[in-house]
Amino acid sequence: MTLANLLLLPLLLVTISTLIILISQNWRYSVLALALQYVGVFWLINGLWPLGLAVVKLVAGWMACAVLSASQPAADVREEQTSPTAPAFRLLAAALALALVVSVEPSVEARIPVNRFILMGGLLLISVGWLHLGITTRPIRVIIGLLTVLSGFEILYAAVETSILIAGLQAAVTLGLALVGAYLIAAPTMEETP
Amino acid sequence: MTAALIWIFLPFTAAIGLWAWSRHPAQSTRLATLLCLFLATTAWLIPIGKVLRLGPLTLEIQPILLLAGRRLNLTDTDRPLLIFFFTIAAFWFAGAQQAGSHRLFIPYGLAIVSFLVAAMAVEPLLYSALMIEIAVLLSVPLLFPPGERSVGPGLLRYLIFQTLAMPFILLAGWALDGVQANPTDTNLIALASLFLSLGFAFWLAIFPFYTWVPLLAGETHPYAVGFLYLLLSTTSLLLGVEFINAYGWLRNAPQLYLFLRWMGAIMVITAGIWSAFQHNVGRLFGYALIIETGFSLLAISLNSRLGVEIFTMLFLPRVIGFGLWALSSSILLQAGRSMEFQQLERVAEKWPFASTGLIVACLSLAGLPLLAHFPVRLVLLEQVARQSPLLAVWVLGGNIGFLMSTFRLLAVVTGGYFGPRQPGERPLQITLLSIGALSLVIIGLLPRLFLPMFTGLLSAFTRLP
Incomplete structure (x- = not known):
């Protein structure tokens, strides 16, 4: 049995990591969950692409996580105080997004005929990532949200396109977004504006 | 030698060199402009793709560069586009120092220009989404230079919306290929239209995705945001026209033109109305940017030769108007004024040229007679009125909203009094501002002399009406 045949596991991995990203207020957990999410993304794409090409997603994703981690100020682990009900609200919103994914998936499967777990993984990342973008204003969380949405899109797009150049450019965009995130955090302390 | 090497890789390499040389802003500005x-x-x-004989020497620029199985194609018909892009860049770089731009404006600006030219050149067309995304990522240090205190919501929304455009355009590319293979699949046509609409709506900040424009314009340096929005919107508009040119079913769909007409009109109307209530010149600038995009969409929606000619003729007044506005407000910012109306009370006393430049640019963008925007807007509104008279009235109403805000700004900066004082601007700033303001007046007085020059841009789009 190959990795590609066990597609329920990466779907679960992607779901759990995305939920952690959505409710966590500690950037270390968020970046760790993002790294786990990229394992799931790699696993799902491996069901469509050869291992050598799919691993590009994993390497680029982990590099993005490393860049984001390195840019964080060590003292500021907990990002912001939120009300105790906030995680519950976010979980509820994620449940609604999941319901949307389940309802939309058959019509997407009709157009892109690949394993339904792969499609669900992609759609889940897009919807929860989009939800995340709608409820945050902090640069690191916006970048993580964008990376999540793009990961979901990359899974769907891998089902219709296998171009090496596209894979390379998408990896460059992933790394570029992480660098922009790191820059937005570090820029205020870099130098004076002339 | 290939065209891509000259007009894409050379400026990108120069951008890297200028980045290393950015501690010397005066020299790097001159070098980039030259x-x-x-x-x-x-x-x-x-000419591209033709042998040029210079005495014993022969020179031929090949139009195609192969890169990982894809093509960067700049043909002879793309030359007006290249002239346009690099003239805009030279125009903005020339004023960068006087506008007090950050030292990183030049290298990042040049890199962005090279990626946007690559977006126009790359084949298949859908790869342009990735090129534009890289240009957007490169623009972040330009909008939020090192040393700025905190990231504003406008920059984050800009990043989100521009990044979200990329997946939709890539998916549209996939769906469009499917439509080419099976033109009778109506579901796939609907899907391709949806993806394209959303992708371009994010790119061009079309209603309702334009909230980031006034926010960003209000929180960042006007010169950087003017340069960036001008280039990004121009590239996206030209790519949109290229999509219409490339796909027959899209070109022949009447719904497309109806959609563009309504979106353009809604952008002009809503932005015009909102601008009437603004108290910040930066945000007002943002609304002016939205109104300009709205007028471009209205021009394309005419679906006629005159419509696409109006579309190209809108570019010259726009470039000069935005440039003058950005330079004027940057000079006032340098003088320690914020962009709030309260801070600009009677600035015309101390900075008469910057204030005049700001007001002339505003009045021109509002379409006041005898200024550069007026002749094109007049023809455009006439044409829109022929197809939908009520819509033209609404668009005119939106324009009047912007004009009201301009008159309010005029009252604020003059304060009704001019004292005998020395101007606060430097001589070079006075020269640049005077050239900008006079250009808008001269173009307004002699539109037939200048505006048709830009119809050369249409040579790349052979299948348009």
């Missing part, structure tokens, strides 16, 4: 002028002149003088 390079852009050189590239624009080269595009003007040297």
Whole structure:
């Protein structure tokens, strides 16, 4: 049995990591969950692409996580105080997004005929990532949200396109977004504006 | 030698060199301006894909560069586009120092220009989404230079919306290929239309995705945001026209033109109304940007030869108007004023040229008679009125909203009094501002002399009406 045949596991991995990203207020957990999410993304794409090409997603994703981690100020682990009900609200919103994914998936499967777990993984990342973008204003969380949405899109797009150049450019965009995130955090302390 | 090497890789390499040399802003500004002028002149003088004999020497610029199985294709018909892009870049770089731009404006600006030219050149067309995304990522240090205190919501929304455009355009590319293979699949046509609409709506900040424009314009340096929005919107508009040119079913769909007409009108109307209530010149600038995009969409929606000619003729007044506005407000910012109306009370006393430049740019963008925007807007509104008279009235109403805000700004900066004082601007700033303001007046007085020059841009789009 190959990795590609066990597609329920990466779907679960992607779901759990995305939920952690959505409710966590500690950037270390968020970046760790993002790294786990990229394992799931790699696993799902491996069901469509050869291992050598799919691993590009994993390497680029982990590099993005490393860049984001390195840019964080060590003292500021907990990002912001939120009300105790906030995680519950976010979980509820994620449940609604999941319901949307389940309802939309058959019509997407009709157009892109690949394993339904792969499609669900992609759609889940897009919807929860989009939800995340709608409820945050902090640069690191916006970048993580964008990376999540793009990961979901990359899974769907891998089902219709296998171009090496596209894979390379998408990896460059992933790394570029992480660098922009790191820059937005570090820029205020870099130098004076002339 | 290939065209992509000259007009894409050369400016990108120069951008890297200028980044290393950015501690010397005066020299890097001059170098970048000269390079852009050189590239624009080269595009003007040297044909692409034809052998040019210079005495014993022969020179031929090949149009196609193969890169990982894809093509960067700049043909002879793309020369007006190249001239246009590099002239805009030279124009903005020339004023960068006087506008007090950050030292990183030049290298990042040049890199962005090279990626946007690559977006226009790359084949298949859908790869342009990735090129534009890289340009957007490169623009972040330009909008939020090192040393700025905190990231504003406008920058984050800009990043989100521009990034979200990329997946939709890539998916649209996939769906469009499917439509080419099976033109009777109506579901796939609907899907391709949806993806394209959303992708371009994010790119062009079309209603309702334009909230980031006034926010960003209000929180960042006006010169950087003016340069960036002008280039990004121009590239996206030209790519949109290229999509219409490339796909027959899209070109022949009447719903497309109806959609563009309504979106353009809603952008002009809503932005015009909101601008009437603004108290910040930066945000007002943002609304002016939205109104301009709205007028471009209205021009394309006419679906006629005159419509696409109006579309190209809108570019010259826009470039000069935005440039003058950005330079004027940057000079006032340098003088320690914020962009709030309260801070601009009677600034015309101390900075008469910057204030005049700001007001003339505003009045021109509002479409006041005898200024550069007026002749094109008049023809455009006439044409829109022929197809939908009520819509033209609404668009005019939106324009009046912007005009009201301009008159309010005029009252604020003059304060009704001019004292006998020395102007606060430097001589070079006075020269640049005077050239900008006079250009808008001269173009307004002699539109037939200047505006038709830009119809050359249409040579790349052979299948348009």
